[in-house]
Amino acid sequence: MTGVAKNTVVKLLEDMGTACATFHDFHVRNLKVRRMQADEIWCFVGCKKKNASPEQKAEGWGDVWTWVGIDADTKLVIGYLVGGRDGGWAQDFMEDCASRIRNRVQLTTDAHKPYLKAVENAFGAEIDYAMLHKIFGAPTDEETRSYSPAKCIGSDMKTVMGDPDPAHVSTSYVERQNLTMRMSMRRFTRLTNGFSKKAENHAHAVALHYMHYNYCRIHQSLRVTPAMEAGLADHVWSIEELIALLPKPTVSKSTIDRDLFRRALGEIA
Numbered sequence: 001m002t003g004v005a006k007n008t009v010v011k012l013l014e015d016m017g018t019a020c021a022t023f024h025d026f027h028v029r030n031l032k033v034r035r036m037q038a039d040e041i042w043c044f045v046g047c048k049k050k051n052a053s054p055e056q057k058a059e060g061w062g063d064v065w066t067w068v069g070i071d072a073d074t075k076l077v078i079g080y081l082v083g084g085r086d087g088g089w090a091q092d093f094m095e096d097c098a099s100r101i102r103n104r105v106q107l108t109t110d111a112h113k114p115y116l117k118a119v120e121n122a123f124g125a126e127i128d129y130a131m132l133h134k135i136f137g138a139p140t141d142e143e144t145r146s147y148s149p150a151k152c153i154g155s156d157m158k159t160v161m162g163d164p165d166p167a168h169v170s171t172s173y174v175e176r177q178n179l180t181m182r183m184s185m186r187r188f189t190r191l192t193n194g195f196s197k198k199a200e201n202h203a204h205a206v207a208l209h210y211m212h213y214n215y216c217r218i219h220q221s222l223r224v225t226p227a228m229e230a231g232l233a234d235h236v237w238s239i240e241e242l243i244a245l246l247p248k249p250t251v252s253k254s255t256i257d258r259d260l261f262r263r264a265l266g267e268i269a
Helices: 006-027 054-058 087-100 114-123 141-145 172-184 199-215 239-243 253-268
Strands: 035-045 062-071 077-083 105-109 127-136 152-161
Touching: 006 199, 035 087, 035 172, 035 199, 062 087, 062 172, 062 199, 077 087, 077 199, 087 114, 105 114, 114 127, 114 152, 172 199, 199 239
Parallel strands: 035 105, 105 127
Antiparallel strands: 035 062, 062 077, 127 152
């Protein structure tokens, strides 16, 4: 499709993903956030965990989760983390998000238990935190055959810490962002062979997606990018500006030596 070697494209993804993650880590900080929503989105690398051999699991194959926190007002993705779904990953994710926010925030998550300890350790008492437990009905035989998700038949709100406003206890925005990610990246499309074959490349693709989402993609409801709404940018980034994040190529010593040798031969001739 591109006319270049596959390894060249993969190397570009690695470099671009690293550059995007570095830029996000350095610039998406000191944020004023009133309402934050957090969630995890599932995918897999190579194959599903239940089908992976011990050797494949050692190489990073199996289920992989992307933790994401979003500002409900600006739609800015505050922080993200690609990894497992246990308490250690929850702790790392929440500490990262807390380090980027400068004020007391209202947080809503789903009822995933590792959030409880992680939020307390990361934010302390300076947070208004509520869990939203959604109740799903059992899928019908027809829904099971068509691979349809279970229908939500109710929800239960639990105040965990502080005094969250019940009117803003929701995970709708972060779940809609998850849908945007599934629609934007082939790696997240279900029932296809487009899934990642290497965990590192999966993480690079996620970093590139969120950089484009925050800085290049105009949000339909905002009419600007999330970064502009959050005050991190004053214009819509172009693809050229995104690519400019790549480090400037360096000339290896061997190349310099060859050039000097050629010039010397030319002078002798």
